[in-house]
Amino acid sequence: MPNSGTLLQAALNGGREHPAAPHTPEELAVEAHAAVAAGAESLHLHPYDENDRQTLAAEPCAEALRAVRNACPEVPISLSTSAGIEPDPERRYELIAAWTELPDLVTANQGEKGIHDLCELLVERGIGIEAGLLSLDDAHAFVTSGVAPRCERVMVEPLDPDPDDAVALAESIERTVDDGGIQLEQVHHGDGIASWAVNRRAVARGHGIRTGLEDTTALPDGRPAKDNGELVAAAASLLD
Template structure:
């Protein structure tokens, strides 16, 4: 499964094709799906272009995207870096009237257990983000972890070709705990393509898009998300 991560926290100064408005995100989503993406991961923005979890912003974005790619699963980020506290984040999640198919929740954040419970209570799937063995141990000990949609393993720091060993250690922690959830693997910037290739080698889901990196495998800047997804599908075809 190839997931397209369309924008993240990046701005136009990072890449001129980063989609920000609901219309831009919907346009990119349609192109990414046409290029081969099976799912979408989005950071919702407010009218100023800042990240937002406000109900109105979530609704505008989801409705715009679903209008262009009906039936395609859409997930949104709940990263807490732009909110004043976990209480505010949970109140916003519970205020949503238009719901995403799933949310991504970083297990290293202090409120991860509560955010998972709040999302599941709303009938929203949960993609549990792990960056290391400690995250995997914490997640495996959480009540209801088996009710989540999948595990999202993110390897963001290059480590001289040893990144795949970290992935295997994380997966061993999960396997020892009996966690049999599907795994999606991704990297960022210098680890984006190595982790995508590792995902193909291990038979895992992969993630590509301007949130995770702006360069093609050749080292040339990508034109947009569509070109990144097309490149990912070409690589996938070699496995």
């Protein structure tokens, strides 16, 4: 288990292909339990519908949340609100407004169209906001938007495939947030093998980190990961 006092979040699934990537509520519950046993203190997940597509619809979201909460009581759960799931901002707003079972948190990518209206809705519904910053433009927009006091944390999410480029972007995003006077908790992650370089830098800076099959299917040494639990265990060792 991590002992540094920084947050370790597991991102259980997304669009990445892997035999252990969970889609059904039952699969999510199994992977969530394994991730928490390995050291995860927060869970991020993407519900899927009956057609095996990512969805923001109320019932699949409720089923996923109930299954994971039963498996991992008292562990905070974050859902995605990505435009990659629902690109129409009005439709996305309507779907989230119709949720019957509420997550503890959601990621809200600050560079997406309609995100400010969505953040207002999330605040009204009492859902915590993880402000997703995927680019330097996102970071500047976030600083000037005034939404920071209503957020739980900042997610620094450089998606560059090259580890050096990803670390450089994480550094620039962090500096922009700091220069803007925003003192929210930060959780950093990258994409693919570059995610580990971003994680290592974040740990050295005292920030939280995220890993899981949404972010990477490879362990730090490049070997394929068996499942979310193995990825989280590797991330926990960085915190130790």
